[in-house]
Amino acid sequence: MPNPKPTFSLFFLLSLSSILTVRSATFPADIAALRAFKSAVKPASIPATSCLATWNFSADPCAVPRITHFTCGVTCSGDRVVQLTLDSQGYAGKLTPLISKLTQLINLDIGDNSFYGAIPSSISSLPNLKNLILRVNSFSGALPPSIASLKSLQTLDLSRNSLSGSLPNLNSLAGLTRLDLSYNKLTGSLPKLPPNMNELALKANSLSGPLTQSSFDGLTRLMVVELSENSFTGTVEPWLFLLPSLQQVDLAKNAFTGVSVSKPAPSPANPNTELVAVDLSYNKIEGLLPVNFAEYSMLRSLALSYNKFRGPIPWQYMSKKGSSLQRLYLDGNYLNGSPPSGFFSGEGPISGSLGDNCLQSCPVSSELCLKSQKPVSICQQAYGGKPKS
Template sequence: MLSRLENLEILDLSHNDLNDASFLQSIAAVKSLKILNLEYSYELNGSFPTKELANLSNLEVLILRFNQFGGQLAIQEFCALKKLEVLDLAYNYFEGILPPCINNMKSLVVLDITANQFNGNASSTYLEASRTSLEYINFSYNQFVGVFSFNLFANYSELEVLRFNDNKNKVEIETEGSMGWSPLFQLKTIELSKCSLNKLTSSIPKFLLVQHELDIVNLSHNKLKGSFPNWLIENNTRLHILHLRNNSFVGQLYLPRLIHSHITWMDVSTNHLNGKLQENIGKIFPNLSYLNLSNNNLEGNLPSSISGMLYLDVLDLFFNNFSGGVPRGLTTDCLSLRVLNLAHNNFNGAIFVGTYQEILQMNGNQFKSITPVLNSTGSLSYLDIGNNEISDTIPRWLGNTSYLKTLVMAKNEFYGQIPCELSMTSTLDLSHNLFTGPLPFYLNLPKLEHLYLQGNKFTGSLPKVLFNSSSLLTLDIGDNNFTGSISVEIKQLQGLKVLLLSGNRFNGIIPNQLCLLRMISIMDLSKNAFFGTIPQCLHKIYFGEIAATNVSYSHRDVIGTSYLTVPYTYKGFSEEVVDFYSGSEFASAEIEIEFVTKYRQSSYKGSILGYMFGLDLSCNNLTGGIPPVLGQIPITFSNLALLESLDLSHNSLSGEIPSALIDLTFLEIFNVANNNLSGKVPDMKAQFGTFEKSSYEGNVFLCGPPLDKSCSKGNKSNPTPTQSSNASDSKWYEIDPLVFHTSFSVSYIIFFFTVMTFLYIHPYWLQRCSNLMEDLIYSCYYFSFDTSKRLSNCLCN
């Protein structure tokens, strides 16, 4: 059918669900075709049929971006397309070298090979220095290596857009040649991110001094040194975007004197800038929508002129040394401000929550209070006020924020009751505060994913309503005063990944219902009063990769997609620049838990939680043996094979250590110290070859390496108290002083109350006992009196 359309010049099949490229063979007959657009077809894959399309000698525009074409381009056939003006191969899987015959395409205006797998030396890209037609070049995100000399483009008089971002830092771009050079072009966009720019000198490209039409400048992630290049702003009155993140600029952030109303986006985060912000920054950049100054050493008060930035959408001052109060006008006047990050500074006073703010990160400061502005916080979805100095009850108005997903109030001095109005769907973190009393029975958060109550003084048992939170992934209630046994209804938390109950007063047996929580990766029941045996069924919990692949441990879900992309145009913003949150702290407010490994409490957060698997039952009253099934690994799934930490210390476990545990090859921490285990320790194979004697200490009847006590024939099994292999071994008559004094005191108290109860019930014997005590008192009295009188007479004589 297409072959009959002899005069067809434009064929646009973009944004379709095409899945077969065979139809391209019939297109070859349409010799009049000038424009072929297959953009965003997604399913087109395999080698691109350049052999068939070689007959399209009139083709001027070829757009293949965002498909799945791969392999190498057929160079001989590809070279036949000499009239091409636009060649867009971006976001495919093309590989090999870039065909040298591109130099034969004298009319080429746009060359975009972004995000493929083209390789070879960067200096061999076969672009002639005499070319004058090219206006747009994008070599970003390929597999090029080596050093690329920038003065190759010196004579490209029409060049306006140049992008050579390399996310692997394998390409070194040098703009300062051995001899000076003056470009004939005037760039509008230059993006040289993560490309080891001027690695020898670490200097900002000098040729930019003669560029006066720049619209976008992205030199981020290059370790450039020197002072902040404010001349880039002064020399380019049309500049919209300045991206200098993650370099090594030093000194003060000197800003231009004149107003620059064109700038809407500026990121100079992660440098070494210091000093105070200019008071008139808000007047110099009145139209800024994105300002990121995070990870510097800036100090002083926040300029009040920032409140005049009416279009400010994102303000990130994370990790500086700013102090003083936050201007109220930042909330009341900046009505476009949706994302505010002032975390880890020295701000004090009140936190003001505005009407339109969506993400508010204020943790790590010295704030004393939090208050809403205009009694409306309807847009708030993420609030982190942790690690401040707020002493108050939880504000009830937080329950009126219908979009609130994450609330972090950790490490303050909050007290009182948890309001019933709270309805988080992602995270509720109230850890390390001053809450007391039982958890309210109305604590109903059915869609909550992460609950942190660690480090308070909660008491009582866990309310059954808590087990209705079927979406719960993390439950951390450690270091409180909870009591009672673990309810069998905990089996309802089928998706639970992290269960931390350490440091409470839970008792009873460990219920088998815990084994139904098969997605668990970290379980900590230590420092409680559990008794009985270790459940045989614990090996049924995955503790491994099957669980890890299903859970994301970050708050990235609160970031709206509207922040991340804008429509693409060849001369407009690139995807690399407009990704506001690439590496931003807003998108990485990660889940963090504390888990004891290697005798110390460590924090694990973010994606690492998907790879950490641990079981801690230490410091309880567990008895019996270690179940051999803990070391059994079924063929069909890994289960305990990926377990990294197993702590059974400080219990009353007996019997031998199962040799099957040697099969736990991922085990990095193993501790059975201070039990009543006996027999030979597991052979020092695999991971067990790394465990020291401290893992087994406090078990008198254990023997074998790495312990000093050897295993003789007489004590390999059923050891008797009189057996000892050498003088350094513990003697049979040695008793734990703590156990002795405790048992003696308990026995004495029981005996005393038994006698008193008997006397209370039988008055006759109480009277006889009273008379006996009275006779003894009088006897002692007269004996003492008579003895003292005789001694005085002897002394007088």
């Protein structure tokens, strides 16, 4: 009877050989790019338990299973690197221009670390990149105009860095849905924005000039606008609030001097029932409070604090048939007259503040009136009276 052992051994060796040949080596240019990436990071900033610490090039970066080397930070598809996502360990260094060699890269996320220096313009050579996340680092210099070449880009988050200069024209990024450049040092005006954005966040920069309709033209999917803590000027025009998908608008802490609000169009094509929150606090807006805010049926929060509004609080803000406001912040203006009684009767769940105005009959028992009203002499001066000598 023949001995079965050689047959078994031969089968085992063939199987092992088959497994080994399936594990193809990582594309050489990708290995070179990963080497350059790690070399540009200061060794002292790489903790022993971090992802980068496991990048030992004696092993194949895309090999599986990953037991001791390249255990995290790198994701492959076949022999190509498609994702580079680092943990938050305080890695310090520059982003190597050779990152452009990872031509199949889809996600690049090195946020919440200590990378510094310029963002390399060669990043434009990543045609498949969908998500570029460099937030919470120390990148400086201008935003490379070449970023506009990343036609597949969907998310661009460079918030909380030290980027300066003006915004490049990103209108060609038709796939971009989220743009967050908040907490940088960007200057200049707002250019024309990419057409399919859902979220625009540019707060805490030094952007200036008026908001023009041409910048927002065609943005039918825009839901969130965060432009607070800049130096925008002029009047906030009605077209902004009429953007069909808009839900949240934060323009606080700018230098706007006016706001104009029209009624939403009562048509299926543009019902504009989405607007939920508006913040125009800490500007220089003068005139009467915009009555038409009460016509936005989904508006829950309206903040107009610390401007230069005068006159009475519109009764429509409390109308059962109209406004659905739940939070109303009007403190720090020059409003006069008596607030609508419904604010204090328990008929509506209004919270917020009406203090630091020129109001009469604002009951101190209400949380809305916790801040005291302005002195009579200041109110008289605001309405044309003679100041005390």
